[in-house]
Amino acid sequence: MLRQKNILIAAVVLALITVFCLPGFAQANVDFEVPVPEGSSLVEDRDIAMGGRQIKIKVYTAPVSSAAILGYYRSFFSQQGFQKILDKPEPELNKHLLRFKQGDAVVAIGVLNKPGINKIVIARYLQKAGQLPPEKSGVSLTELFSMVPKKEAAGKDLAAVPRPDNSIRAAFTERGDHTQLLYIAPMNAVSVVDFYKKEMEAQGWELKREVLGSEGLGAYGIAKEDAFTPENPILERPGHKQVIQEMSILEFSADFGDAEITILPDPSQAPAGSVIKIEYDEK
């Protein structure tokens, strides 16, 4: 009885360590504050996902020279036991990159020295042995979609092309007779396709063509097998095929205009969510 009780206690302790301590420990590696020059103002503070890892980014404007900033950070991280792994001036871009590492924790500092403004970009992330730095690991569609601001962008909607309920307008461009819109919707891609087929028809549009991402992927697969088609890094990237598999392109036409609506599932909102790009030409 006593033995069973001990085992139970040990299991609970282990579970608590697993749930609370391990993620905390992992975060603790980059969860430290990096000091900034006095008088600096925080202009950006957000976490982003890139290359399969979380990156904590803070952007400041600083009232001191870039040389002073760089000198300070070289000295500070050296005293903290960090190893300097990058010290790279890029005079053409008016910036200087520093990178320090301790264990798996990396602090990347960019100092931007443009006329009238000094910016400090501080990024913290984990980089295990053998792992590429984020800029070499690339950005997946999921990560890119997750970085799109979830707030209504300036601009206006089209009267001729509806938008799904609760969607967010992420981009708007109008030039001459052409309008481009980007929406982030909480519905899944299949529901959005159904929505546009139904609503567009109700508004007098005729669906001229529907291109399925699955057809394109199938063609790519056969072309790769039968012919000499090289591997496509975008299609071959992990997770991309699933997104493109469910992608649809709807081409509509009406007396008053042409519209092409591209709908992709948004894996950053999984299990639902979609990204919608609209190209509209007024006749």
Added chain:
Amino acid sequence: MIKISRNKARYEKGQIFPFLIAVLVVILIAIMITVNLGQVGMLKVDTSNAADAGALAAASTLSGYLLGFGLKSDFMEAHMITTEIWAVINFLVHCGDGPYGWIVGLVLALITHIAGMIKNFIEYFIALTEGKMAWGQAKKTAFQYAFQNAGVDEVRPTFRQFLEGVYGISGDEINDVSPADMAHYYNVYSIGDDPNNAGLRSLIKQYTQTGFNKYMEEARYWRWGKIAPWEGTFPPRVTSGYGWNDDGTNVCTGSNDCRVNEGEAYKNYENWVEVEIMGNIMYPLDIYSPLAELFEAARDRILDAIEDADMWGWVEDIADFVVNLIFGITAGSTQFTFPAGLEMSPIVPNTRQNPMHVWVRRYKKNKDIGLWNFDYGTSESYAQGRAFGERGTEDITPALSGQISGFITQWIDSGDKPEVDDMYDMFDTSQHLFETEISYAR
């Protein structure tokens, strides 16, 4: 006592007769040989015409396909160039728009790029299928023209056979038919149809057409054994034939494929024609990008914009990576060939040195007319036709007629959505015009 006149005894008339007989026999033999040779010669002319027609028709079909591939290749490239220009513009318009503008710009550029790529892959897949079908279709056309020009002299059913087969009027019953009905029957026999009698139309067709008409009309030359062209890539060598009797007997009915190719059944008839065709199985189409340097220029424009934009310091490097991923052809480790065109590689072995071979054989059974046995035997002709570039520069890859770099710069600077038609007009479509010829015949 028999008295013989001295005059009669010296009678010399008729001595030439035996020689005349001999000469007549020789002349008769010569005429018969000439007629025989003439008949055999006619068979040779027929097979020769048929082989030439088949080979030329096949080459013409191939030439049409090559033009189609070239135009599709132009379209695909125009589509991909305009897509990428638009992707660049998508990015440029948004990248300077606050700290997240570059993300929105990249999302738009990436979606534009992926959608364009997917559409092009589908077009490429269709082209690949056509590349497989091209030679099969050329073989089918070769069969059609070869058979049509093979001089098949099959007689159609007689009027009596027609009356019996369609209306059941046989023997003396014909005398009971009224003149008006007889005129109507003969009219139906002449035109091969009776629009007012739908129930008999198929029977009328059967008894007014030759089996060969039916064979051609229903493209039976394109069915044999277990091979069907719609089931996949056509084999390199195919043979088809048709046989018939001189008296028009054994007419093939709708349900009777007696003269179709299985087991060479056509060779059981008094006459037959056989066409054999050999050629490639497909055009191997490859996808490639001839405009790497131009997309490289587009990529540079994006990177320039990133430098000028108010971005997050080192994150520029990540943007650079993504740009390379989307637009990079030769950049870094993210090499990617755009599906911008079709390449038939190599072009010369696929056209100039790759003809369609056509053999046509005609057989006519020996005819023994008592005095003479006409020996026709089998006559064979061969021809090869090809689609080729007369100038030597013809190809299915796109050829630009102007400076595309100016076009790209102009569109990017304008910020307007580029039109595929404007880009398409910049290609020299005469590059895809292939000639056809009979390159050898015997």
